[in-house]
Amino acid sequence: MVRLKRRRLKRYSTKEATYNDEDQTVRMYLRGRPIILSAPTDVADNYDITKVATAPSQKLKLDWVYGYRGRDCRSNLYMLPTGEMVYFVAAVVVLYNTEEQNQRHYLGHTDDVKSLAIHPNKLIVATGQCAGHDKREARPHVRVWNSVSLHTMAVIGMNDFDISVCCISFSKADGGALLLAIDEASDHTISVWDWQKGEHGYKITETKCSVDTIVAAEFHPLDRSSIVTCGKSHIAFWTLDAGGTLYKRMGIFETRDKPKYVLCVSFLQSGDVITGDSNGNLVVWGRGTNTILRLIKNVHEGPIFSICVLKDGGVITGGGKDGRLVQFDSNLAKTGEESQIEGHYGGIRVISEGRGSQLLVGTTRNCILTGTGSLGFQPVVLGHTDELWGLAAHPSIPQFATAGHDKLLQMWDSMSHSILWSKxxxxxxxxxxxxxxxxxxxVGCVSGHWLVFDSQTRELLGQYSDGIEPIQVxxxxxxxxxxxxxxxxNHVYVYQVSEDGQKYSRVGRCMGHSSYVTHIDWSSDSQTIRSNSGDYELLYWNAGTCRQVPQSSSFKDTEWATSTCTISFQTIGIWPENADGTDVNCSDRSHDSKLMATGDDFGKVKLYSYPVIQPRSLNHAYGGHSSHVTGVSFLHDDSRLVSTGGKDTSVLQWIIS
Structure with missing residues (x-):
């Protein structure tokens, strides 16, 4: 009877998984392709495919966020009255108190945050995001939230934006009643909202802004109805009339060199508008006009990305190419005080006032520095600057390493939340x-080269090459x-290691996959390798001979040292409804074999009870990354999990409790 009952199983649209009692295998499907997996002896006889596995009792809590998005975002670094810096990376808005070495996180977003604005009361924050990989799950919108309680006050424009919200600004002269937003769509729509009306705000007006790129948009601090936008070869002065209509006047450059980009806008205490451009010039526009009052040429070599007007009326400008900070008094006379940011930190993307006389500086290489012109600047946030794939936890101490397409190999300490070294x-x-x-x-490289380093001294111990394609794993x-x-x-290369990891000699090449290799696990006795490929194969190899072992059932009871292969009997349940085989990028098993973590294409880190052998396995899912999570790794003592985002360049550290 039991057998009959099993045969009449419910067919899930997920993977249409079925269990065959005779040969004790599960057949599941990924993108229509059948995958047959042998059940281990200890579960085969009593395996019930219809059973739903419960989620683990342990949960994840975001502990620390490494990284900052400065490479392509502006006006996204401020000091709050709480003593915290506020900035973003990936889908997380970080509130970081450097003196107390403490971070809090706003986690309301579902994909990359692209813009940030602070309300005049300095307590309320607005952040705008882009559309995600799955447009239904992650739509572009603006969230308004309280920086003390982290409570979301309004969610604005959930169906109004196309691509991403690239600029936002609160009105200043009326106490912050209005919010403007620019959509990064082809005609860069500008919309103005009464954000306090209901939980989704009320759209007062919307109009096409410019076919050219917009990089900044601000309400005038003294004139309630005045808005300034700027970007590729233009600046526009807008008036919002009493009826809620926006009128635009373009800035007139007359005979002066029209810059390729007007890159930043701020306001002098007089109410005049001041802009920085791609020619390194500062331009002052008369209050209420669209004409140039004053031009200060060649302040920087290359573009001016940021202008910070200080409380005392002084002005500091930041160079995106020359890395210089240039200081002016309230009459725009140079004070003679200049400082230089070291080149390896990148150009200056944003400057804002910190505590006392301190400045906060965000850079184009995703670093945040604090300091003063006289005492110099120290890094407080460092990160990666390009797509991030490499992640490995140290086997015996609370450290981990990351490496990415920015050619940086970085060693991190998970307890002090700091970079130990970067190479x-x-x-x-x-x-x-x-x-x-x-x-x-x-370290496996995109070029087919791979390198071996001493983890303490950073010394290069060896350099090797296998093919010209990326070493994926x-x-x-x-x-x-x-x-x-x-x-x-499509090949797995095997090397003999000798002389304490300093010498490598090739044993052979495992040939048999019909697509690129994605994941590898070793058996605990170091005799066998299993591997997954881009077309959802699971193959087994004799490590000493590099020969494929076709009888996969003979490995059903093999003990594996790791479980990073996303396709195996132990990971059946990590594949969601209607999964494409590329949806889950990575998996890792805790050292005590009780938990499994996965990272997927929808920005989620998921936590399962291990083994995940039921097609329906419940999990805890966590946001924070943008679309693609490229790596997950448990630290040596299972106290924490580290995850990496691909294009979002972030590293997130989670406490397991």
């Missing part, structure tokens, strides 16, 4: 692995005697 390795990195003793790090065997590399050329 330019001269190659775009794709994958990472620590040796079992933690003494060496192997790299893993040491548990006993440290071998190293396996999975390439985009």
């Amino acid at each position: 330019d390795i001269g190659e775009q990195a794709q994958s990472l692995a620590f040796s079992p003793d933690g003494n060496t790090i192997a 790299i893993q040491y065997s548990p006993d440290g005697s071998m190293l396996a590399l999975g390439s985009r050329d």
Whole structure:
């Protein structure tokens, strides 16, 4: 009877998974492709495919966010009265108190945050986001929230924006009753909202702004009905009339050189508008006019990305190319005080006032510095600047390493939340692995090269090459005697490791996959490798001979040192409804084998009870990354989980409790 009952199983539209009692295998489908997985002996006889697995009792709490988005966003770094800096990276808005070394996080967004504005009362914050990979799940909108309680006060424009909200500003002269937003769509729509009307606000007006790129939009601090927008080869002065209609006057450059970009806008205490442009010039526009009052040429070599008007009326400008901060008094006479940001931090993207005489500086290489012109600037936030794929946890201490397409290999300490060291390795990195003793790090590169470094001294111990395609995955065997590399050329390369991880000699090449290799696991006895590929295969290899072992059922009871392969009997339940085989990018099993974490294409980190052998397995899901989560890794003692975002360049650290 039991057998009959099992045969009459419910067919899930998920993977249409079925269990065959005779040969004790599950057949599931990914994108219409059948995958047959053998059940381990200890579960085969009593396996019930219809059972729903419960979510684990443990949960994740976001502990620390590494990184800042300065490479392509502006006006996104401010000091709050709470003593916290507020800025964003990925889908997280970070409130960071550097003196207390404490972070809080606003997690209301579902994809990349692109814009930020502070209300005149300095307590309320508005943040705008872009559309996500799944447009239904992550639509562009603006969220208005309280920076003390982190309570969301309004969600605005959920069906009104197309691409992303690239600029937002609260009105100033009326106490912040209005909010303007610019959509990064082709005609850059500008809309003005009464944000306090209901939970979704009320749209007062909307009009096409410009076919050219808009980089800044601000309400005038003294004139309630006046708005300034600027961007590619233009500046526009807008008037919002009593009936809610917007009228535009373009700024007139007359005979003066029209810049390619007007890059930033601020307001002098007199009410005059001041802009910085791509020619390195400052332009003052008379209050209430669209004409130039004053031009200060060649303040910077290259573009001016930020103008900060200080409380005393002085002005500081920041150069995006020359990395200089230039100070002026309230009459725009140079004070002679200049400072230079070190080139490796990038150009200056944004300047704002910090505590006392301190300034906050966000850079184009995703760093945040604090300091003064006289005492210099120190980094308080460092991160990656390009797509991030490589992640590996140290096997015995609370550290982890990351590496990305920015050619940086970085070692982090999870307890002090700091970078221990950062090294330019001269190659775009794709994958990472620590040796079992933690003494060496192997880095797989986009070029097909792979490098081995001493994890303490950062010294390059060896440089090797296998093919010309990216090394997608790299893993040491548990006993440290071998190293396996999975390439985009469909092959797994195996090396013998000797002389304490300093010498590598190739054993052979595993050939048999019909698509690129995505994941690799070693058996606990270091004899066998299993691997997944881009067309959803699960293959097994004899590590010593590099021969494929076709009888997959013979490995059903094998103990695996790791569980990073996303397609295996132990990971059946990580695949959601109607999953494409590329939806889940990464998985990792905790060291005590009780938990599994995954990262997917929808910005989610998920936590499951391990093993995840039921097609329907409940989980806890967490946002914070933008669309693609590229890596998840439990730290050595399972106290924390680290995840990496691909294009969002962020590293998130979660406490497991």
